[in-house]
Amino acid sequence: MEQINEITLAADSNEETSIFDDLTPLPKYYSVKAIYAFSFLFSTIFGAVLMAINIKNTESKKGIPQVLLFGFLYTGLEIWVLNDPKQQFRAKYCS
Numbered sequence: 001m002e003q004i005n006e007i008t009l010a011a012d013s014n015e016e017t018s019i020f021d022d023l024t025p026l027p028k029y030y031s032v033k034a035i036y037a038f039s040f041l042f043s044t045i046f047g048a049v050l051m052a053i054n055i056k057n058t059e060s061k062k063g064i065p066q067v068l069l070f071g072f073l074y075t076g077l078e079i080w081v082l083n084d085p086k087q088q089f090r091a092k093y094c095s
Helices: 002-012 032-041 044-056 064-082 085-093
Strands: none
Touching: 032 044, 044 064
8 A cells, every 4th residue: 555655646746757848849730631632622722721831830931922822823723724715705606
């Protein structure tokens, strides 16, 4: 019984320190798989936003505007190509 009390007291005391106490908390990043999944399932804009958040959490803030601009331009180009402007022109004026 005395041995159990000694262990409990040793566990309750603040004399023991963990090796992780001195470490600074690491920034949280979205994984590459999460960025790919959001880009594939929803849109390139969502993947670009997640990637911009990852860049924002780093020490260097370079690249955030470029990533967001690429995401929006790529999505706009995708919408424009999928709408097939030539087909719409033929439907209006060539029938």
